[in-house]
Amino acid sequence: MTATAAVARARWRLKRPSIIPGFGLTLGFSLAYLSLIILIPIAGLFWRTAALGPGGFMAILMDYRTLRALYVSFGTAFVAALVNVVFGVIVAWVLTRYNFPGRRLIDAMVDLPFALPTAVAGIALTALYAPQGWVGSLFMPFRIAFTPLGIVIALIFIGLPFVVRTVQPVMEELDREMEEAAATLGANRFQTISKVILPGLTPAILTGFALAFARGVGEYGSVIFIAGNIPYVSEIAPLLIVIKLEEFNYAGATAIATIMLLISFAMLFVINLIQAWSRRRYGNA
Secondary structure (H helix, E strand, O other), X not given: OOHHHXXXXXXXXXXXXXXXXXXXXXXXXXXXXXXXXXXXXXXXXHHHHHOOHHHHHHHHHHOHHHHHHHHHHHHHHHHHHHHHHHHHHHHHHHHHHOOOOOHHHHHHHHOHHHHOOHHHHHHHHHHHHOOOOOOHHHHOOOXXXXXXXXXXXXXXXXXXXXXXXXXXXXXXXXXXXXXXHHHHOOOOHXXXXXXXXXXXXXXXXXXXXXXXXXXXXXXXXXXXOOOOOOOOOOOOHHHXXXXXXXXXXHHHHHHHHHHHHHHHHHHHHHHHHHHHHHHHHHOOO
């Protein structure tokens, strides 16, 4: 075989040659795993929703109660993710750049929402922010619990670790010599943060935002108690799905779930595009 023929044949290979064996086995396992866990359930979701027909699907989509529940779920998740980006970066900065007594304790407390059952978190937050609670009583007559603001607080609680744990390792790997060089060239603190540090953290920050937002959209346990579940006011879309299931309206429940899936996919797709642009602009930090 000539060299030209070998090069032409190599161009048509489906995979690059590797010294590590087992590509076929691992690829088959990956596809089977994704099919069982993700693709087949999503296909079943769309199949059950298709039973409604276009008219029935649009009737559920345009129902005012559905629109309000979607607005509350996505709106509060978006606001909570933005708040978590700000304070998550600050917490990651403190844990990375400073040594102080109790640092390891605070570092461990960041992961508390991962270990704490969401229902327990919801009950605790409701007890604190209810009108008779320790915190809620201080803000009377302004109410926190049983309003969308209470939902935002619950989503901030469960979403903060996603931002901190995504940004923290990237921040630890940042080259501090770049900061020293910027200071040597006359840059002040704000210029160093905005021109040197934040560009390198942007992909990680966007990833943390996407994770916190995705978790907040589908959150149920920690929200159900503090939300108050008032229709058209503080009713979330996951609760509306549960209500449909209790009414044995399975097609209606899957239709709302399909709407949430499509909106979430569209928003995460846009976030991924921004991430790709950020990596091209600022590098692969």
